[in-house]
Amino acid sequence: xxxxxxxxxxxxxxxxxxxxxxxxxxxxxxxxxxxxxxxxxxxxxxxxxxxxxxxxxxxxxxxxxxxxxxxxxxxxxxxxxxxxxxxxxxxxxxxxxxxxxxxxxxxxxxxxxxxxxxxxxxxxxxxxxxxxxxxxxxxxxxxxxxxxxxxxxxxxxxxxxxxxxxxxxxxxxxxxxxxxxxxxxxxxxxxxxxxxxxxxxxxxxxxx
Numbered sequence: 001x002x003x004x005x006x007x008x009x010x011x012x013x014x015x016x017x018x019x020x021x022x023x024x025x026x027x028x029x030x031x032x033x034x035x036x037x038x039x040x041x042x043x044x045x046x047x048x049x050x051x052x053x054x055x056x057x058x059x060x061x062x063x064x065x066x067x068x069x070x071x072x073x074x075x076x077x078x079x080x081x082x083x084x085x086x087x088x089x090x091x092x093x094x095x096x097x098x099x100x101x102x103x104x105x106x107x108x109x110x111x112x113x114x115x116x117x118x119x120x121x122x123x124x125x126x127x128x129x130x131x132x133x134x135x136x137x138x139x140x141x142x143x144x145x146x147x148x149x150x151x152x153x154x155x156x157x158x159x160x161x162x163x164x165x166x167x168x169x170x171x172x173x174x175x176x177x178x179x180x181x182x183x184x185x186x187x188x189x190x191x192x193x194x195x196x197x198x199x200x201x202x203x204x205x206x207x208x
Contacts, residue, residue, distance in 0.1 A: 030111040031109075033113065034107075037206060041205055042118065043075070044075060045128060046075040047074055047075070047121075047202070048072065048075055048108075048116065049069035049117045050108065052114075053113065056070075056089070060193070063179075064179070064194045066194050071086070071088065072159055073085055073107060075131065076135055085138050086161065087142070087144050087157055097144035098138075098141050116206075117207040119205060120203050121202060122202070129168075129169045130165040130171075137161060142156055144156070148181075150189060163196070173199045173202075178191060
């Protein structure tokens with residue numbers, strides 16, 4: 001079973017890399033699940049999870065079997081504008097593999113996700129600091145961490161960004177435990193979305 005999961009994971013990664021961009025692009029306009037959210041409920045530093053429908057999302061869910069979600073970002077509020085800061089490989093032509101800041105509507109486009117949830121750290125005293133930390137990574141054009149190295153903050157993957165944003169200010173969203181995933185270069189300890197979503201420090205604010 002473990003070998004089958006590895007095959008799914010690496011096959012999806014290869015397909016994402018070699019697939020021609022015109023095929024990756026969708027041919028129809030889709031709405032956004034953001035339209036169903038009461039945005040007045042959102043606060044700076046909230047975590048927004050989504051269940052993606054891309055090949056890489058399927059690969060993540062194959063490894064993170066108990067999770068409803070394959071990706072996570074952090075809410076940033078500025079001048080009544082709601083953005084999501086997250087780290088993800090290029091989703092649109094020319095974006096590059098960097099930490100990005102995009103609107104809630106784009107983050108929850110229906111051609112990217114089938115499900116979502118918003119969670120809040122119970123101790124909200126550090127939420128603003130965590131959000132500001134994530135914005136700093138965005139402004140510095142921090143690259144996506146294709147090495148999945150949790151110890152190197154010069155590059156970050158999605159859950160790594162969230163983990164460091166809160167860990168830096170005293171909240172450990174991994175509870176000191178990590179997920180071991182096999183790579184061709186050997187096993188690596190990662191933080192999968194399900195580990196953060198199930199953390200006891202979080203409370204559910206919105207769940208589709």
